[in-house]
Amino acid sequence: MAALTVLPAAAAPPGGPTVPAPPAPDAAALAALDPEPDGVPGARRLAPCPAPVAPAAAGLGVGDLPPGPDPAAAWVDGRGEGQTVAVIDTGVAPHPRLRGRVVDGGDFVAGTGGTDDCDGHGTAVAGVLAADAAPADLLVGVAPAVRVLAVRQTSAFYGADGRTGVGDVATLARAVRHAADTPGVGVLSLALTACRTPEQVADPADAPALGALRAAVRDAVDRGVVVVAAAGNTGPGCASNTAAGVRSVPVPAWFGDDVLSVGAVDDAGAPDPSSLAGPWVDLAAPGRAPSSLAARGDGLTTGLTAPDGATGPLVGTSFAAARVAGAAALLRARAPETPAREIAAALVRSAAPTPGLVPGTRDDAVGYGVLDVAAAVRGGPPRTGPEVRAETPATAPRDAAPTGWLVAGGAVALALAGVLVARRRRAAR
Secondary structure, X not given: OOOEEEOOOOXXXXXXXXXXXXXXXXXXXXXXXOOOOOOOXXXXXXOOOOOOOOOEOOOOEOOOXXXXXXXXXXXXXXXXXXXXXXXXXXXXXXXXXXXXOEEEEEEOOOXXXXXXXXXXXXXXXXXXXXXXXXXXXXXXXXXXXXXXXXXXXXXXEEEEOOEEEEOOHHHHHHHHHHHHHOOOEEEEEEOEEXXXXXXXXXXXXXXXXXXXXXXXXXXXXXXXXXXXXXXXXXXXXXXXXXXXXXXXXXXXXXXXXXXXEEEEEOOOOOEOOOEOOOXXXXXXXXXXXOOEEOOOOOOEXXXXXXXXXXXXXXXXXXXXXXXXXXXXXXXXXXXXXXXXHHHHHHHHHOOEOOOOOOOOOOEOOOEOOEOOHHHHHHOOOOOOOOOOOOOOXXXXXXXXXXXXXXXXXXXXOOOOOOHXXXXXXXXXX
């Protein structure tokens, strides 16, 4: 399923407006927002929480090998022990495969708790990020020892004031501030996107909320928290961008070097056509999860169900961003005092350029290349990124200072042990 893409976006004509600069942080607008989690006034659940989409015995199910390298290759210094990743999403259920590592981080939807996940999206994201391995399937998180701070900020199954869906840019600003203020949080996973047109993000009426969110994100990064955001997926609420012009701007992936913006690639490593391209994309990661943790029960799910009953597979920039957030936690665990921007830069520097992408250049679909967690953990000379000249091989020393990693440019719901894993993967091949 896509990142939670919101705000129906009217398409701009080809050759139309280019992406505007992100808003300046507005500390005053952020300070004016309630700092404590609480429910949206009048919010109520509009449909029953759906059952998991049970894995099949073959095909897209428990026997299907997840895309990308074996996560165990990156566990040279641990699996994320001592780290907390805030998953700001639809909530994260306390699944047994997260073995007591889920902490209730608050609920900005109904005021009940961050471990209440009706939609299932946040729990699936947390599974790709942090699930324990099990002998019966191939699912294991990128960082399966991290704690997960579950913050519910959005849900398509709730509504208020006659509208379907809860969560907006202002509540996202509150959730980001609240999560970053929680002791121990080193990474924020924002597997959600609010798509807007260039005209909408330039509307003065939206400036306070956008400025407040930018302030919350900037403050988090300045305090050492790595902010990872999905670039968004094309669809009814998110028109695709083309060489002819930018039609959709993803919030907060658009926020310059304050955010590590993640696109998606398919199982072959090619840009996923549903991944929203743009000058804000820093790197990409596999966007398909054959299965992940179900929000109800102790099993797995291979898809997510919308309030209208429509079911889709676990595919999109949400799951790509979850993999990058897990990688950031592994780097944070290895060197806890490393500044957030340096961790983000290390992930970009170590990315593997896609076929046809010259090292040192970037692409609007995949940024500087595809996530390579093991290479990021090992360190070494940069393979790509702004500091690598396109016409020469990478020769910068391991501790070279980064020069940055990014070419910066209403209110509706913001809509993966050790040897065992390696052996299972070899057997699957």
